[in-house]
Amino acid sequence: MSSELAYRPATPDDLAACERIWVVGINDYLRPMNLPAVPDDNPGLRRLHAHTLATDPERFWVAARGDRVVAFGSAVERGRLWFLSMLFVEPAEQGGGVGRELLRRMLPRPLDGRVLGTATDSAQPVSNALYASLGIGPQLPLFDLIGRPRPDRPLPALPGDVRAVPLALGGGPELDALDRELLGFEHPQDHAFLHDPDRRAFGYRDGGGRLVGYGYASVAGGIGPIAVRDRSLMAPVVGHLLRTVEPRGASTVWLSGAQGEALAASLAAGLRIDGFPLLLCWSRPFADFERYLPISPGLP
Numbered sequence: 412m413s414s415e416l417a418y419r420p421a422t423p424d425d426l427a428a429c430e431r432i433w434v435v436g437i438n439d440y441l442r443p444m445n446l447p448a449v450p451d452d453n454p455g456l457r458r459l460h461a462h463t464l465a466t467d468p469e470r471f472w473v474a475a476r477g478d479r480v481v482a483f484g485s486a487v488e489r490g491r492l493w494f495l496s497m498l499f500v501e502p503a504e505q506g507g508g509v510g511r512e513l514l515r516r517m518l519p520r521p522l523d524g525r526v527l528g529t530a531t532d533s534a535q536p537v538s539n540a541l542y543a544s545l546g547i548g549p550q551l552p553l554f555d556l557i558g559r560p561r562p563d564r565p566l567p568a569l570p571g572d573v574r575a576v577p578l579a580l581g582g583g584p585e586l587d588a589l590d591r592e593l594l595g596f597e598h599p600q601d602h603a604f605l606h607d608p609d610r611r612a613f614g615y616r617d618g619g620g621r622l623v624g625y626g627y628a629s630v631a632g633g634i635g636p637i638a639v640r641d642r643s644l645m646a647p648v649v650g651h652l653l654r655t656v657e658p659r660g661a662s663t664v665w666l667s668g669a670q671g672e673a674l675a676a677s678l679a680a681g682l683r684i685d686g687f688p689l690l691l692c693w694s695r696p697f698a699d700f701e702r703y704l705p706i707s708p709g710l711p
């Protein structure tokens with residue numbers, strides 16, 4: 412190796428290198444399994460990196476040899492949750508302790524009662540072993556459901572007393588209150604991040620006008636986050652978002668093993684599971700995943 416490895420907090424100038432390392436890091440383990448490669452250009456990933464660097468600059472780190480960034484990691488803190496968003500090391504540098512050292516620098520010290528969480532690829536033994544060795548163990552599978560619902564096999568409709576109303580993007584006190592109930596924290600900064608022209612947000616209200624859920628869907632295809640007060644609303648809300656927001660291509664929704672009814676209904680409607688599941692990992696339970704579907708695997 413040419414020069415010494417140095418660890419430092421990331422800057423916006425590092426984000427292009429982080430995207431490159433993410434692409435080569437994933438493709439390096441997908442290729443031997445004959446799985447399709449991820450593309451070189453990932454606008455959604457760039458937006459996520461810019462967001463986590465803006466909200467949690469002290470938790471976004473890189474490792475560099477001279478001018479060349481060879482690894483990066485990013486985490487966010489929301490309430491008592493510390494969540495690892497990304498950890499990627501260039502293939503030539505893997506297995507030499509770089510990932511563990513980045514994590515050591517990013518983890519909260521002392522823990523002060525914090526819960527540690529992340530999402531891993533079930534097909535990746537190294538990351539699963541590394542996080543489990545720190546007590547962040549695999550708990551819940553997340554399946555990527557893709558496709559469009561067949562009109563002749565609709566998902567369940569919303570109950571008669573629940574109506575969907577478009578919500579202004581950007582969040583607000585009602586959403587914060589529901590997040591506190593389901594996640595243990597509010598995250599208005601992430602609702603603000605979801606504010607983009609391609610996205611629609613809906614509130615679900617009962618007969619008395621009370622907010623019983625919210626859900627987001629993008630015309631780019633992604634569905635989530637979704638939060639519902641009653642777990643039986645998860646499948647109807649997934650169905651409503653799939654029907655109402657027509658994507659440019661296929662829809663994609665990450666459903667967890669805790670959302671059995673929504674999973675069954677989506678499969679019955681013709682959506683297909685894509686690839687291996689991810690695994691939600693945590694050191695202690697922190698959220699009600701029967702009633703909450705995360706923003707993405709990289710942001711709770």
Ligand SMILES: CC(C)(COP(=O)(O)OP(=O)(O)OC[C@H]1O[C@@H](n2cnc3c(N)ncnc32)[C@H](O)[C@@H]1OP(=O)(O)O)[C@@H](O)C(=O)NCCC(=O)NCCS
Binds near residue numbers: 500505537538540
């Ligand atoms: C996952 C990744 C970030 C880890 O970084 P790294 O620098 O390669 O890892 P390190 O060398 O610091 O640590 C790996 C640890 O896992 C252990 N390990 C590796 N394979 C293992 C296995 N099959 N079973 C048990 N332990 C294993 C190693 O022994 C090492 O532990 P040690 O420090 O106690 O010796 C890196 O390999 C990578 O970028 N992989 C591709 C992308 C990826 O999967 N990222 C994570 C997305 S969730």
